[in-house]
Amino acid sequence: MTETTPLSHYVRSSRLDYQLRYELLGKALLRVQRWRDQRKLAGLRPREDSVLNPPLRCVAYMKEMMSRHYLEGRYANGVRKVAWVTSGAPAELLKALDFFLIYPENHAALCGVRRKAESLCEEAEHDGYSRDICSYGRTDIGAMLSGKTPAGRLPRPDLLLCCTNICQTVLYWYRVLAAHFGCPLILIDTPFLYHEAEAHQVAYVQRQLEEMVSVAEQVAGRSFSERSFMQVVDHSRRASELWLEVLNRSRHRPAPMTAFDGFIHMGPIVDMRGDPETTDYYERMLDELDERIRNGVGAIKEERYRVLWDNLPIWYKIGDFSKWLGGHGVNVVASTYTYAWGELSPMIDPSKPFESMARVYLHPILNRSTGHKLSSMQRMVDEFHLDGVILHSDRSCKPYSLGQIDQRDHLVQEMGIPALLLEADHNDPRAYAEEQSTQRLEAFIEMMEARA
Amino acid sequence: MPIADRLTARKAIIERVRGLGRKVVAVLPFHYPRALLRAYRLHPIEVWGPPNVPRDKGSQHFQAYTCDIVLKATSFLLRGGMDPVDAILVPHTCDALQGMASVTADFLKPRQPVLTLYLPRGCRDSDRAFLIAELRRLAGCCAEISGHKPNEADWAEAFAAEEAADRALASLYQRRPRLALSDRDFYTAVRSREFLTAEDFGELAASLPEGDPPADGVGLMLSGIVAEPLELFDRINEMGAHVVADDLACGYRRVYPPAAESDPFARIAAQLLACPPDPTRGSPIEQRVAALRSRMRESGAQGLLIYDVKFCEPELFDIPLLRKHLAAAGLPVLHVEFEMGMTVSRQVLTRIEAFVETLQ
Numbered sequence: 001m002t003e004t005t006p007l008s009h010y011v012r013s014s015r016l017d018y019q020l021r022y023e024l025l026g027k028a029l030l031r032v033q034r035w036r037d038q039r040k041l042a043g044l045r046p047r048e049d050s051v052l053n054p055p056l057r058c059v060a061y062m063k064e065m066m067s068r069h070y071l072e073g074r075y076a077n078g079v080r081k082v083a084w085v086t087s088g089a090p091a092e093l094l095k096a097l098d099f100f101l102i103y104p105e106n107h108a109a110l111c112g113v114r115r116k117a118e119s120l121c122e123e124a125e126h127d128g129y130s131r132d133i134c135s136y137g138r139t140d141i142g143a144m145l146s147g148k149t150p151a152g153r154l155p156r157p158d159l160l161l162c163c164t165n166i167c168q169t170v171l172y173w174y175r176v177l178a179a180h181f182g183c184p185l186i187l188i189d190t191p192f193l194y195h196e197a198e199a200h201q202v203a204y205v206q207r208q209l210e211e212m213v214s215v216a217e218q219v220a221g222r223s224f225s226e227r228s229f230m231q232v233v234d235h236s237r238r239a240s241e242l243w244l245e246v247l248n249r250s251r252h253r254p255a256p257m258t259a260f261d262g263f264i265h266m267g268p269i270v271d272m273r274g275d276p277e278t279t280d281y282y283e284r285m286l287d288e289l290d291e292r293i294r295n296g297v298g299a300i301k302e303e304r305y306r307v308l309w310d311n312l313p314i315w316y317k318i319g320d321f322s323k324w325l326g327g328h329g330v331n332v333v334a335s336t337y338t339y340a341w342g343e344l345s346p347m348i349d350p351s352k353p354f355e356s357m358a359r360v361y362l363h364p365i366l367n368r369s370t371g372h373k374l375s376s377m378q379r380m381v382d383e384f385h386l387d388g389v390i391l392h393s394d395r396s397c398k399p400y401s402l403g404q405i406d407q408r409d410h411l412v413q414e415m416g417i418p419a420l421l422l423e424a425d426h427n428d429p430r431a432y433a434e435e436q437s438t439q440r441l442e443a444f445i446e447m448m449e450a451r452a
Numbered sequence: 453m454p455i456a457d458r459l460t461a462r463k464a465i466i467e468r469v470r471g472l473g474r475k476v477v478a479v480l481p482f483h484y485p486r487a488l489l490r491a492y493r494l495h496p497i498e499v500w501g502p503p504n505v506p507r508d509k510g511s512q513h514f515q516a517y518t519c520d521i522v523l524k525a526t527s528f529l530l531r532g533g534m535d536p537v538d539a540i541l542v543p544h545t546c547d548a549l550q551g552m553a554s555v556t557a558d559f560l561k562p563r564q565p566v567l568t569l570y571l572p573r574g575c576r577d578s579d580r581a582f583l584i585a586e587l588r589r590l591a592g593c594c595a596e597i598s599g600h601k602p603n604e605a606d607w608a609e610a611f612a613a614e615e616a617a618d619r620a621l622a623s624l625y626q627r628r629p630r631l632a633l634s635d636r637d638f639y640t641a642v643r644s645r646e647f648l649t650a651e652d653f654g655e656l657a658a659s660l661p662e663g664d665p666p667a668d669g670v671g672l673m674l675s676g677i678v679a680e681p682l683e684l685f686d687r688i689n690e691m692g693a694h695v696v697a698d699d700l701a702c703g704y705r706r707v708y709p710p711a712a713e714s715d716p717f718a719r720i721a722a723q724l725l726a727c728p729p730d731p732t733r734g735s736p737i738e739q740r741v742a743a744l745r746s747r748m749r750e751s752g753a754q755g756l757l758i759y760d761v762k763f764c765e766p767e768l769f770d771i772p773l774l775r776k777h778l779a780a781a782g783l784p785v786l787h788v789e790f791e792m793g794m795t796v797s798r799q800v801l802t803r804i805e806a807f808v809e810t811l812q
């Protein structure tokens with residue numbers, strides 16, 4: 001039972017196409033585009049009429065990296081083996097086997113930022129997928145069924161890798177993908193940690209990681225090398241450490257970047273961790289943040305209130321939120337979401353790649369208890385000197401959202417800071433009410449003012 | 453006499469099992485190790501809502517986009533409905549129950565311990581090994597609650613009783629076409645396994661009369677988590693249809709095949725992992741389609757009614773593919789969602805009625 005739709009929009013490329021259109025022309029054009037972007041960004045001066053300081057210059061590199069990634073994807077089928085993987089999956093193992101990786105969640109977020117998600121969700125809904133399921137899932141299923149994507153074209157997967165450390169939703173979603181594409185699905189099941197991880201939980205994940213090697217080898221048509229795996233793990237560790245440092249730079253006042261910047265700049269750590277260029281990128285970013293700190297330049301011009309964002313971003317509103325909040329002197333300096341890709345870096349040990357990866361992939365914040373998430377938020381409030389917390393109550397992401405009502409109450413009662421539950425959805429704009437949200441945000445800012 | 457009138461009330465059962473030296477555990481949906489609880493001198497009473505409890509207190513802790521099972525069970529807990537029990541067991545069925553278990557343990561902090569059980573989503577050797585270890589961990593928690601550690605005889609007794617009840621449930625489904633029971637009575641009997649002791653359930657199942665089944669007309673198969681309220685069955689019968697088979701979490705999805713392993717934990721793991729295809733356990737859609745198709749053919753079901761609790765994500769993802777593949781096999785599908793209450797909404801009934809008409 002495979003291929004309920006023709007999926008004719010997935011095409012195989014020849015090696016010549018790949019070399020010509022991607023390696024030669026594509027890369028060169030993107031490099032030229034990056035030079036142009038760099039020149040433009042270097043010439044930007046703070047504008048009188050803007051509440052934000054100019055964007056980070058390194059964004060030109062990030063744009064180039066992400067565009068190159070999706071461009072390679074267009075020509076990957078027939079040249080490289082392709083795997084679609086969940087954002088929290090142990091991608092290092094597949095990288096060591098030279099798979100080209102697509103992260104459907106990241107692709108869905110891209111659709112959200114480009115405001116294409118709603119129409120793609122509708123494509124999925126038209127095919128019978130309920131409006132109540134995760135809007136990332138709907139966006140990607142809509143793209144899969146229609147072939148429409150702002151990325152041009154996605155490569156068809158030879159392998160699916162699903163890790164349940166963010167939610168069970170991804171398994172239902174990947175079962176749908178497996179039925180459509182008729183390719184193998186590797187499941188890495190990660191027991192939810194209500195308390196500290198126990199030995200049998202770590203052993204279970206480790207065993208699954210070890211067992212996935214032979215399936216991945218078969219699809220890849222090559223043998224797994226523990227040496228390359230250790231190298232990838234090492235790059236991954238270094239990139240995660242750097243990402244954590246990047247995020248922690250916002251402890252400075254004024255913060256040199258916003259969490260909204262973080263949402264955009266997390267592309268490489270999600271999609272390309274394990275690649276040496278990701279490490280280079282975050283080194284570059286860190287240098288620029290340090291330069292900003294030395295010069296006392298903040299991401300917003302007048303930082304009066306510092307706020308934590310909980311849960312996924314509202315992708316279609318990132319720009320608007322950043323400006324609107326910045327205009328009210330609010331800098332969202334940290335988020336529990338972006339932290340998820342950095343905070344586990346100390347657990348990564350390239351000398352024990354399987355065991356340490358088992359621990360890492362068991363411990364994302366989404367796989368831990370609601371009480372642990374509250375403690376993380378409380379710690380961040382202290383460390384980042386925060387004045388308030390915005391908890392995005394995300395209609396179609398239940399694992400992240402359930403527990404927020406109590407978390408908010410505890411933040412207010414125990415820390416005495418304003419905390420707002422903001423109803424929306426990460427990718428479906430139909431679940432967002434502009435007027436109501438603005439009113440609630442205004443009231444939230446008033447509460448911070450009253451406390452100041 | 454309606455089956456419901458023959459059943460002992462939960463309160464009386466709690467008193468009776470306490471008299472037998474057992475403690476009582478409230479269990480949320482839906483796969484869990486009955487024999488293990490019994491060996492550790494614990495008796496499960498399941499909580500599926502309940503439908504008659506208002507959402508109010510649950511809504512103070514969970515958003516409106518949470519399913520009714522979680523909202524109502526939380527209300528039930530906060531209204532004192534679980535006061536008589538000694539522990540609460542929340543199996544990891546879905547993200548919503550994960551949230552409920554975590555919020556309950558971390559923030560609501562009831563007097564009773566909150567136990568959890570992670571059910572692996574595969575059936576590989578690694579899943580089996582993990583589940584065995586997870587059951588051993590749960591057993592440790594059970595021993596703390598009851599103060600009892602089972603010996604060989606306790607395990608033998610527990611398996612004998614619970615496996616007999618499992619066989620009784622399986623045989624109820626086999627005998628369904630011959631049972632002189634309305635759909636409501638049949639499902640009242642099936643669901644009495646949620647609170648009766650294994651012996652009482654076995655006795656009830658054996659006593660059900662055979663003869664001409666009262667229902668006639670269009671045969672439906674019912675799929676979903678739970679068919680509430682029971683009035684649904686009466687309304688379906690009034691439409692000229694009857695339920696000939698189900699794929700319900702509170703029904704057939706818990707017909708576990710027997711297992712022969714000598715180690716008690718391995719035996720329980722084998723049974724749980726061999727349950728019929730089930731989206732909450734991440735079963736491949738192909739397996740579900742094949743199982744539904746063959747059971748619909750065997751039972752003479754003419755259509756599949758998917759009756760889902762609103763906001764139940766595990767059930768929702770499979771629907772388009774189930775619909776396509778079953779329709780291709782000449783088996784129409786209707787999907788309706790409901791909010792759990794004491795009556796079935798007019799809108800839901802109208803849609804079911806229209807579906808039945810197309811099948812007639």
Ligand code: SF4
Binds near residue numbers: 136168397
């Ligand atoms: S948005 Fe939430 S539900 Fe959707 S894939 Fe991510 S974690 Fe899972």
Ligand code: SF4
Binds near residue numbers: 547549677765767
């Ligand atoms: S109704 Fe669905 S979402 Fe709710 S507890 Fe049951 S399986 Fe989970």
